[in-house]
Amino acid sequence: MSAKRQLTAREMHAGQSGVVIQISGGHGLVRRLEALGIRPGKRVTKVSSMFMRGPVTLQIDHFQVAIGYGMAGRILVEVDRAA
Amino acid sequence: MKILLVGNPNVGKSAFFSRITGVKVIASNYPGTTVEFRKGSMKLGEEEVEVIDVPGSYTLEPTSKAEEVAVEMLKDGDLVIDVVDATNLERNLYLTLELLERQIPVIMALNMWDDTAHRGINIDVAKLEELLGVPVVPTVALTGQGIKELVARIPEATSPKLPDRTRDERWAAIGHIVAEVQTLTHRHHTWRERLADASIKPSTGLPIAAAVVGVSFYVIRFIGEGLIGYVMEPLFIGLWSPLMMKLSALLGYSGFWHDLLVGQLIEGEIDFFQSFGVLTTGLFIPFGVVLPYVFSFYLVLGFLEDSGYLPRLAVLLDNVMHRIGLHGYAIIPAMLGLGCNVPAIMATRILESRRERFIAATLISIAVPCAALQAMIFGLVGAHGAQYVAMVFGTLFVVWFTLGLILNRTVRGFSPELLIEIPPYRLPSWQALAIKLWMRVHGFLREAIPIVLLAVFAISILYTLGVFDAIANATAPVVSGLFGLPKEGVIAIVVGFLRKDVAIGMLAPLALSAGQLVVGCVVLAMFFPCIASFVVLGRELGARDMLKATGIMLAVTVIVGSLLNLIL
Numbered sequence A: 001m002s003a004k005r006q007l008t009a010r011e012m013h014a015g016q017s018g019v020v021i022q023i024s025g026g027h028g029l030v031r032r033l034e035a036l037g038i039r040p041g042k043r044v045t046k047v048s049s050m051f052m053r054g055p056v057t058l059q060i061d062h063f064q065v066a067i068g069y070g071m072a073g074r075i076l077v078e079v080d081r082a083a
Numbered sequence B: 001m002k003i004l005l006v007g008n009p010n011v012g013k014s015a016f017f018s019r020i021t022g023v024k025v026i027a028s029n030y031p032g033t034t035v036e037f038r039k040g041s042m043k044l045g046e047e048e049v050e051v052i053d054v055p056g057s058y059t060l061e062p063t064s065k066a067e068e069v070a071v072e073m074l075k076d077g078d079l080v081i082d083v084v085d086a087t088n089l090e091r092n093l094y095l096t097l098e099l100l101e102r103q104i105p106v107i108m109a110l111n112m113w114d115d116t117a118h119r120g121i122n123i124d125v126a127k128l129e130e131l132l133g134v135p136v137v138p139t140v141a142l143t144g145q146g147i148k149e150l151v152a153r154i155p156e157a158t159s160p161k162l163p164d165r166t167r168d169e170r171w172a173a174i175g176h177i178v179a180e181v182q183t184l185t186h187r188h189h190t191w192r193e194r195l196a197d198a199s200i201k202p203s204t205g206l207p208i209a210a211a212v213v214g215v216s217f218y219v220i221r222f223i224g225e226g227l228i229g230y231v232m233e234p235l236f237i238g239l240w241s242p243l244m245m246k247l248s249a250l251l252g253y254s255g256f257w258h259d260l261l262v263g264q265l266i267e268g269e270i271d272f273f274q275s276f277g278v279l280t281t282g283l284f285i286p287f288g289v290v291l292p293y294v295f296s297f298y299l300v301l302g303f304l305e306d307s308g309y310l311p312r313l314a315v316l317l318d319n320v321m322h323r324i325g326l327h328g329y330a331i332i333p334a335m336l337g338l339g340c341n342v343p344a345i346m347a348t349r350i351l352e353s354r355r356e357r358f359i360a361a362t363l364i365s366i367a368v369p370c371a372a373l374q375a376m377i378f379g380l381v382g383a384h385g386a387q388y389v390a391m392v393f394g395t396l397f398v399v400w401f402t403l404g405l406i407l408n409r410t411v412r413g414f415s416p417e418l419l420i421e422i423p424p425y426r427l428p429s430w431q432a433l434a435i436k437l438w439m440r441v442h443g444f445l446r447e448a449i450p451i452v453l454l455a456v457f458a459i460s461i462l463y464t465l466g467v468f469d470a471i472a473n474a475t476a477p478v479v480s481g482l483f484g485l486p487k488e489g490v491i492a493i494v495v496g497f498l499r500k501d502v503a504i505g506m507l508a509p510l511a512l513s514a515g516q517l518v519v520g521c522v523v524l525a526m527f528f529p530c531i532a533s534f535v536v537l538g539r540e541l542g543a544r545d546m547l548k549a550t551g552i553m554l555a556v557t558v559i560v561g562s563l564l565n566l567i568l
Helices: A027-035 B013-021 B065-074 B086-100 B113-118 B125-132 B149-157 B167-181 B191-198 B201-252 B255-263 B280-306 B309-314 B318-323 B328-337 B341-350 B354-367 B371-384 B386-412 B430-465 B465-481 B489-495 B500-505 B515-528 B531-541 B542-568
Strands: A005-008 A016-022 A043-049 A056-060 A061-068 A073-081 B001-005 B037-043 B048-055 B080-086 B105-110 B121-123 B136-139 B182-184 B419-422
Touching: A005 B080, A016 A027, A016 B191, A016 B500, A043 B531, A056 B465, A061 B086, A061 B309, A073 B013, B001 B013, B001 B086, B001 B105, B001 B386, B013 B037, B013 B048, B013 B149, B080 B086, B080 B149, B086 B113, B086 B121, B086 B167, B113 B121, B113 B182, B121 B149, B125 B167, B136 B149, B167 B182, B167 B419, B182 B201, B191 B201, B201 B280, B201 B309, B201 B371, B255 B430, B280 B371, B280 B430, B280 B500, B309 B318, B309 B328, B309 B419, B318 B386, B328 B341, B328 B354, B341 B354, B341 B531, B354 B386, B354 B531, B354 B542, B371 B386, B371 B500, B371 B515, B386 B515, B386 B542, B430 B489, B430 B500, B465 B489, B489 B500, B489 B515, B500 B515, B515 B542, B531 B542
Parallel strands: B001 B048, B001 B080, B080 B105, B105 B136
Antiparallel strands: A005 A073, A016 A043, A016 A073, A043 A056, A056 A061, A061 B419, B037 B048, B121 B182
16 A cells, blocks of 8 residues: 655646645745635645746635745645545 | 634625625635725614624634734724635634634624525534534625525624634634534536536636637727727717817917917817817816726726636746746736836735735736726727737737846745635626726726826826926937937936826827837836825835846836837
8 A cells, every 4th residue: 555645736737636735835834824714634636837937726615826936845745635 | 892703714704794794895706805904884773893804814823924914903893794605614723713712702603504405415503503602694885685584693702712722722622513414415417517617627627718809809809999989989989079169269379378278279279189288188088098998907807806717817927936936826916007007016025925916016017007008009900900909018028038037047035836725706796896887987087097197197297397398408328329210219218107098198199109109118118107006015025125127117118118119
């Protein structure tokens, strides 16, 4: 049995889904993301990312959030295994 | 009594505020429309109560300037209407729980209720009310549905005084509540969601963005030119001109009063661009040229705002905007600036850091021409050919970007990354669009017209007194030497401090070549912002940064004006 795959939100491909397992960063960043509804345990789907280190767009519940490239690299997601 | 409207950004607080107070405020479909609080009042039974529209906030532990304002205001409120986006119950409930831990009565408006059905969301309102211990009323602020019921139940608002909890405890409690009251049914993607995804993916989003910007520009020009050509010019030339000629005859074709009211006759006729009388050019500039553009610009902008497109443009342009020390969201104040710099400079509050706000506000005041200025540029420079108009706008764009690159390298501080909620697409409500358009056009008429008339009046007086000749002679080395303009061009620059549109109009009688006109328009656009923008700039940046911005402005204008003069 292979270990589940963990990727940062910026490494995920558009269309991939998974569960946030960790946000590594300062207290401020964690709180800002949490206030927007991005916190460990939440299911997220990557909608898209802009080339050249542009922002990453995630879908959470019924809304979308655009997150800068740097921050997206601090959101660790356990990605669903391809069926 | 003070009632506060509190809620996450972009849940419809401003629309709600307009509904219950009757005070018209600008509401749009993007987070951060309201950057300062607004007050209104409503009748509650016999009592007249104050209602305050608080800037949107995700939490009461502030993470931004706007949220700090919100928390500060909560201290002296007597009752909270917690406006909640029913389609995002979970995230919105966090702020609700924080509110319920305070000693303030709360009533919840479950807003955007109409959106829940087609999104497959079902909320048990009675159950939610029971679990929270405060009244909950489903509402649709945009159409007014449920507002009466909510107002009727305001006296029932209570504070359950929940015990203080940690963040994790709150999220756990929210999990419970949502599991009990909300059921989701699966449904297929709607065309709006497909369009939403397509407009944010680079491969499809960039062509869509180019099309949106292109079409917007075309529509603004089409409507603006149409109104000028088919409505305003016939009115002025066919109806007003003969009247003015009669007045001219009555006043004996010359003299102080004649020159003040009618202005100079050009070859025995009134020329609305060149005569410069209070009743001729003074009325023609605001009504005949600028008003049509202000109208069409804000019509299109309102549509872009309410559809929810602008935040997507912000995401697509984020990369580019980082080069100039800003993030993508700064495109929203810049676009507002194409209407009027005053609200645009205020809208820079949606940016988090002081550095960003300084860069954004400086760039807007130097290189983003307002609708009034643009209308005059189209009117005056356009007569010489579209390529000259393109030169003016091209130069301003290059200045905007280059100056941004430089400021990004030199201004100290830190620019944070983009982090914004992308609202869903909504079909704009025609009624809401019409109200917003009326507010903005009315604002223009109320604020601009007295100043335009005053400016034209002052120009006539100062001409008669010979004051302008003294100024023109003193500044001739710069104006003629560097910019290649006749020395009288300085008068336009001085007048530009009052109104930019009148200033551009003052270039008309100078018989400039097309190249000189381009230089003149660019210099006028970049030089001192009009007095209204200047005041706002000072208020938003503080005296020191405002002086810094002004210094940059003077230096850049002199450099760009001289360079253009050398090239053209």
